[in-house]
Amino acid sequence: MILYSFPSSPFGCKVKAVILACGLEKAVEIKEFHPWLPDAEFRLLNPLGKIPVLQIEDDTIFDSPVICEYLMEKSGMLEKLMPDRIKSLKIQALVDGIADAAVAIRYELFFRPEHLRCMDWHERQQLALVSGLEYLDKSNLSTDVRFDNLCVAMLLSYLEIRFADAGFENTFKNLYEWYYGFMKKHPFLEASKAKDYPIPSGITRLEK
Numbered sequence: 005m006i007l008y009s010f011p012s013s014p015f016g017c018k019v020k021a022v023i024l025a026c027g028l029e030k031a032v033e034i035k036e037f038h039p040w041l042p043d044a045e046f047r048l049l050n051p052l053g054k055i056p057v058l059q060i061e062d063d064t065i066f067d068s069p070v071i072c073e074y075l076m077e078k079s080g081m082l083e084k085l086m087p088d089r090i091k092s093l094k095i096q097a098l099v100d101g102i103a104d105a106a107v108a109i110r111y112e113l114f115f116r117p118e119h120l121r122c123m124d125w126h127e128r129q130q131l132a133l134v135s136g137l138e139y140l141d142k143s144n145l146s147t148d149v150r151f152d153n154l155c156v157a158m159l160l161s162y163l164e165i166r167f168a169d170a171g172f173e174n175t176f177k178n179l180y181e182w183y184y185g186f187m188k189k190h191p192f193l194e195a196s197k198a199k200d201y202p203i204p205s206g207i208t209r210l211e212k
């Protein structure tokens with residue numbers, strides 16, 4: 005199997021954490037690919053042009069929730085990692101929504117020149133991001149290797165690199181205390197954390 009991802013992608017990190025938790029690291033080759041590079045071939049794998057994508061023998065699988073479920077099922081780890089399926093899926097939905105808002109903010113700031121930015125839109129994304137973190141801060145998360153915990157930990161690893169100045173660790177103290185403890189307890193997950201990686205050249209900015 006081949007996973008197309010990018011080192012800073014929160015969705016890709018979630019899948020990488022699942023690969024590690026399922027012991028599938030030898031079965032999945034990781035190809036780092038930036039989704040904003042013009043590449044018609046990549047759209048054949050995912051018509052949406054988004055990462056992560058998992059290429060299996062006779063098909064491609066997207067998006068990240070479907071890939072995670074496929075990998076957990078394939079490795080026989082689904083029930084162990086999702087002991088309470090609805091709770092896990094709900095936390096994943098929340099985490100993915102926070103990641104969508106965070107990535108939208110990042111794209112707005114990185115890809116668009118200042119005069120084309122929309123502050124109302126930015127504030128709406130910021131509200132989703134902060135409200136989502138507030139919800140997680142009040143959640144009683146366990147420290148077991150479970151799918152919902154992997155989702156939360158990998159989201160926070162993304163925020164650490166892309167929102168380093170936001171001071172979230174001071175605002176959401178319970179959540180970050182949980183995160184540091186969780187990562188300390190399960191150091192094998194360090195490998196799947198988001199990495200600040202140079203954006204390749206050749207990406208078109210949103211200037212029109």
Ligand SMILES: N[C@@H](CCC(=O)N[C@@H](CS)C(=O)NCC(=O)O)C(=O)O
Nearest residue numbers: 013014015039054055056067068069
């Ligand atoms: N719902 C998707 C979201 C994936 C996503 O938004 N990926 C971003 C990178 S972090 C991407 O590929 N963006 C390219 C684009 O928006 O065109 C998933 O869970 O896989």
